[in-house]
Amino acid sequence: MTTTGEYVFSPTWERETERLRTNEALWDPGTLERFDRLGVAPGWSCLEVGAGAGGAARWLADRVGPTGRVVAADLEVGRLAGLAGAGVExxxxxxxxxxxxxxxxxxxHARMLVQHLPDRAAAVARLTRALKPGGWLFLEDTDSLPLFRSAVSEDFLQDVRAAGYGLMRQSGHEPRGGHFDLRLMLAGPLVDVSAEGRVVVLRGGSDQARHYQLWLDFMRPRIVAAGLLPDSRIDEALAEMADPANWWISQVLISSYGRMPA
Ligand SMILES: C[S@@+](CC[C@H](N)C(=O)[O-])C[C@H]1O[C@@H](n2cnc3c(N)ncnc32)[C@H](O)[C@@H]1O
Incomplete structure (x- = not known):
């Protein structure tokens, strides 16, 4: 696979901005806490790669202030245009x-980017080279196996997960990406390398649940065309995701950290 996964990045999909915003609703609170723990402070110089809808870059710009610098990089910069006024390059x-x-x-920092790329080692090496001596590389990618685990039933939405993630994998997405980030960071010049994971427990019908509904809306024609599930099952799954009686867990988001030797 030599291209960025077409099932994962859909810049032309009319609801992609909404999907990126719901991704931030799920994951920004934990990411921002971790920025804080790493000690991001006024005057820091920060690079956010695969900046998406820009939530993390905006927070960083606010924290580093006028004596600092934030660069938000992405393949698709249209949705980042508003950040220029917030002091972000x-x-x-x-x-x-x-x-x-x-x-x-x-x-x-890069969240949910490296696991979609064909040559993850080259990507991590490139991100590492951007660090100052003593600077932190902070990568976040998922392990998707536990997605949708819940008390509802042993197999709650597991057919949907397997169908959707199976297709994403064929398109170059690594569903165990977070684990590989850690290995790649351990193999490079970084010191103080460590990792930990988090899940969000979410409720059907919430903004966070909406992220998975949008994902399934996007995947639906592909899943149906591949003969993996019928339209009727997708309708049922979307209704389960919209039902506030249902609670389930997200993927595990693995945060890996390493520091360039001073
Ligand atoms: C799954 S989204 C994650 C967005 C954001 N980091 C977040 O977690 O909310 C992946 C982002 O990476 C960008 N992207 C995809 N391929 C890229 C590449 N080869 N180089 C830079 N950015 C890329 C996409 O445009 C999208 O904004």
Whole structure:
């Protein structure tokens, strides 16, 4: 697979911005807490790669203030345009092929990006080279196996997970990406490498649940065309996701950290 997964990145899908915002509703609170724990402070220079709808970059700009610097890089920069007014430099960038400014950042962060790329080792090496001595690389990618586990039933939405993630995998997405980030970071020049994971427990019908409804709306024609599930089953699954009586867990989001030797 040589391209960024077409099932995962859908810049032309009319609801992609909404999908990225619901992703932030799920994951930003935990990511921002971790920025805080890493000590992000006024004057820091930060790079957010695969910046999506821009929530993390906006928070970083607010924290580092006018003496700091935040660069938000993405393949698709249209939805980041509003960040310029918030003191963020927006960079159109393809992590598969484009070099980043070397040795410039106290923090380089990428969430749910590396696991979608064909050459993850090259991507992690490129992100690492952007660090200043002593700077932190902070990568977040998922392990999707536990997605939808719940008290509802042993097999709650498992057919949908298997169908959707099976297709995503064929398109280049690594469903155990978070584990591989850690291995790649351990193999490079970084020190103080560690990792931990988090899940969000969410309720049907919430903004967070909406993220999975949007994912399934996007995947529906592909799942049906591949003969994996019928339309009627997708309708049923969407209704289960909309039902406030149902609670389930997200993927595990694995946060991996490592520091460039000072
Ligand atoms: C799954 S979204 C995650 C967005 C955001 N990091 C978040 O967690 O909310 C992946 C993001 O990476 C961007 N992207 C995809 N391929 C890329 C590449 N090769 N280089 C840079 N950005 C890329 C997409 O445009 C999208 O904004």
């Amino acid at each position: 927006v960079l159109e960038h393809d992590l598969r092929t484009d070099e980043l400014p070397a040795g410039e950042f106290d923090l380089v």
